[in-house]
Amino acid sequence: MKIPKFFHPILGVMAGAILFLTGIAILTIVFVGMVKAANYAAPYFAEVVKGFHLLIHKILSL
Numbered sequence: 330m331k332i333p334k335f336f337h338p339i340l341g342v343m344a345g346a347i348l349f350l351t352g353i354a355i356l357t358i359v360f361v362g363m364v365k366a367a368n369y370a371a372p373y374f375a376e377v378v379k380g381f382h383l384l385i386h387k388i389l390s391l
Contacts (some may be wrong), residue, residue: 332340
């Protein structure tokens, strides 16, 4: 079945809109995942930073 030439620009815009919305959805999912991972890792990261701080303090006080 041949698509009339009249519909080619419309189909191009529709395909572009679908790809754009898909890209926005993927970026949103990645952003939400990164925020959740950062919130989950925050206490562990704070513990590591505190450990390095104590280590540096002990080394400098020698």
